[in-house]
Amino acid sequence: MLFRYRGSEGMLAWAFHRISGVAVWAFILLHVFDIWLANVNPTLYNDLLSLYGSPAGRTVETALGAAVLYHALNGLRIIIMDFWPSTTRYHKQLWYANWVVFVVIGIPFVLQIMAPAFGLAAPFSFGG
Amino acid sequence: MQIELRILRFDPERDRKPHEESYQVEAGPMDRVLDLLHKVKYEQDGTLTFRRSCAHGVCGSDAMLINGRNRLACKIRVDQLKGRRITVAPLPGLPVMKDLVVDMESFFAKFRSVQPYLQADDPDPERERRQSAEDREVFDDTTKCILCAACTTSCPSFWAQPSYVGPAAIVNAHRFIFDSRDDHAADRLDVLADGDGVWRCRTIFNCTDACPRGIHITQAILEVSSKIVEHHA
Numbered sequence: 001m002l003f004r005y006r007g008s009e010g011m012l013a014w015a016f017h018r019i020s021g022v023a024v025w026a027f028i029l030l031h032v033f034d035i036w037l038a039n040v041n042p043t044l045y046n047d048l049l050s051l052y053g054s055p056a057g058r059t060v061e062t063a064l065g066a067a068v069l070y071h072a073l074n075g076l077r078i079i080i081m082d083f084w085p086s087t088t089r090y091h092k093q094l095w096y097a098n099w100v101v102f103v104v105i106g107i108p109f110v111l112q113i114m115a116p117a118f119g120l121a122a123p124f125s126f127g128g
Numbered sequence: 129m130q131i132e133l134r135i136l137r138f139d140p141e142r143d144r145k146p147h148e149e150s151y152q153v154e155a156g157p158m159d160r161v162l163d164l165l166h167k168v169k170y171e172q173d174g175t176l177t178f179r180r181s182c183a184h185g186v187c188g189s190d191a192m193l194i195n196g197r198n199r200l201a202c203k204i205r206v207d208q209l210k211g212r213r214i215t216v217a218p219l220p221g222l223p224v225m226k227d228l229v230v231d232m233e234s235f236f237a238k239f240r241s242v243q244p245y246l247q248a249d250d251p252d253p254e255r256e257r258r259q260s261a262e263d264r265e266v267f268d269d270t271t272k273c274i275l276c277a278a279c280t281t282s283c284p285s286f287w288a289q290p291s292y293v294g295p296a297a298i299v300n301a302h303r304f305i306f307d308s309r310d311d312h313a314a315d316r317l318d319v320l321a322d323g324d325g326v327w328r329c330r331t332i333f334n335c336t337d338a339c340p341r342g343i344h345i346t347q348a349i350l351e352v353s354s355k356i357v358e359h360h361a
Contacts, residue, residue, distance in 0.1 A: 001220045006196035010333025085350035
């Protein structure tokens with residue numbers, strides 16, 4: 001029924017919130033794994049980092065950033081409605097506002113993450 | 129115009145699982161889905177089973193899943209649905225008894241669990257219990273419920289956890305919790321503070337969208353949640 005019921009913006013907002021939440025959780029598992037790898041096999045850890053820096057890896061990182069940002073913004077939307085229930089009457093407008101903020105914050109992040117993959121910018125360098 | 133009406137049918141004495149059947153019906157844009165169901169029942173297949181009583185959006189008997197959303201068959205018109213094909217299925221999440229008729233017993237048991245009646249401890253007055261217009265306004269929206277179950281059965285939290293008390297019961301609790309003449313709000317808040325109470329709401333808004341009376345259900349649920357927090361603070 002979950003995929004057959006034609007909900008509106010509220011159901012989409014909730015579905016994306018769940019999907020982005022699971023995606024962020026999956027990334028945390030991956031992150032725990034790679035940090036563990038740094039300790040037990042530094043060479044493999046470095047190989048993994050270069051994979052993160054590849055165009056495919058950067059695309060996945062962009063998707064991760066999008067998931068985190070959406071989850072955070074929609075979380076704020078839910079908090080607003082929890083504290084001020086009368087704002088539920090404008091839940092669709094709040095969701096559209098979320099997307100505006102999502103795009104405004106997201107674009108610089110996408111450029112920053114993806115530009116080195118196309119040779120448009122040098123990757124961040126830490127330290128030396 | 130010709131409308132194809134696809135109805136999910138189930139006869140417990142014959143079928144192992146529900147199946148879709150298609151009917152061609154002549155209909156005008158102002159006909160309601162209930163009119164189309166009547167045409168099928170009266171002219172094509174008398175075994176088609178569904179509930180309806182007042183047929184004018186007041187009794188709440190004919191809530192069903194129409195084109196993927198819970199609605200009252202007597203309120204939704206052909207022109208509002210757009211297209212020549214209309215799908216009709218029973219309300220999701222409740223056991224199907226036959227065709228479009230679902231077993232509502234568990235739904236009404238949850239409704240009764242929130243004590244949906246006035247409980248005043250002060251002695252009976254000589255005449256009515258008076259209330260200011262402002263006090264009445266607080267719960268005006270939730271007096272409109274017709275117990276059609278469109279809200280509860282549109283809720284993914286209810287599909288996942290059928291023991292969830294559901295939006296309809298919370299709306300009816302809200303109607304008395306915020307009634308200035310009632311003295312037993314705390315009892316209802318205790319029922320709704322349970323694991324199967326208001327906290328299962330995920331602010332999905334399917335209930336609010338499905339309500340044929342336009343009740344702001346999610347707002348009512350969150351107002352009850354706030355009241356529970358206040359009550360237990």
